[in-house]
Amino acid sequence: MTHVLVTGGAGFIGSHACKVLAQSGYVPVTVDNLSTGWEDAVKFGPFEKADLQDRGRLDKIFARYQPEAILHFAAFSQVGESMTDPGLYWRNNVMGSLTLIEACVAAGCKNFVFSSTCATYGEQDGVALTEQSPQAPINAYGASKRAIEDILENFEASHGLQHVIFRYFNVAGADPDAEVGEFHQPETHLIPLVLDAIDGKRDALTIYGTDYDTPDGTCIRDYVHVMDLVDAHILGLKWLQDGKGSAAFNLGTGSGFSVREVIDNSAVITNREVPIVEGARRPGDCTKLVSGSGAARDKLGWTPTRSTMKAMVSDAWRWHQNGHYDK
Ligand code: UDP
Secondary structure: OEEEEEEOOOOHHHHHHHHHHHHOOEEEEEEEOOOOOOHHHOOOOOEEEOOOOOHHHHHHHHHHHOOOEEEEOOOOOOHHHHHHOHHHHHHHHHHHHHHHHHHHHHOOOOEEEEEEEHHHOOOOOOOOEOOOOOOOOOOHHHHHHHHHHHHHHHHHHHHOOEEEEEEEOEEEOOOOOOOOOOOOOOOOOHHHHHHHHHOOOOOOEEEEOOOOOOOOOOOEEOEEEHHHHHHHHHHHHHHHHOOOOOEEEEEOOOOOEEHHHHHHHHHHHHOOOOOEEEEOOOOOOOOEEOEOOOHHHHHHOOOOOOOOHHHHHHHHHHHHHHOOOOO
């Protein structure tokens, strides 16, 4: 049995990755401190409750499972919070990742798949982003992820750590079977908040800024379905197992949706009204983040099949109505 360590396996993307890893014949071992994740979401393999800054625990976990690879999802990921508490992001994301990378190298594990972000690119004047675009993050979240990319490069040079870096655009949707889904407390992401507003779990959705330099004045993002995203991770894992070497790929579809377009689509797809309030800009938000790269499709063979607004909102809505975690 091939074991793969999944840090953040109790979280949104990590739990979906565990499901697909198990379906693909791997044993996903969730490593999560449950600071934002849910034990209920760990359904597809063993669970090790551990903090990534606890090197002693990590060494024991590596010795126990002798994993073939790491899929490293665990991180704090809220742009707004990273602007008010940057230390949290540098400590948790960077120190945790460094400790994990050192433990990984010490255990002789050579394959590392890392969740990075399009927030590492920063403001680029509305151009579509490729892997070669300059990385100039404008928030501490993006900066922390950029730093981890640098650490991985250093550890490849010194220890031969092969890595695939995925720079995510906006991850949305949920497992179509609603076995796992997106459940943050507090929730900060656009689509789940729109669904909360639709069914009265909150009074209204606040639009963060209506004066951006975009056709309708709201920020534009590139949304990708979580199931498509985790498919790319399986391909990234195989890429490393096949010895194809380190690489970085954007994971986005190349289609941009404004905040207003997401709201309008959600109203149509759910056939419900979305109460909205127009608010101030959220510090740290870029005007537009859209992928301009086909590298994941061309080189990895990635074929996103569910990343339409219709599938993403419908799957999120099904989960929203039926699924939740209790602990
Ligand atoms: N957004 C918004 N209202 C909200 C939450 C998000 O207008 O209550 C906007 C946010 O400013 C950004 C987009 O929706 O332009 C996506 O934000 P999200 O937090 O989902 O993801 P991020 O782009 O920060 O990774």
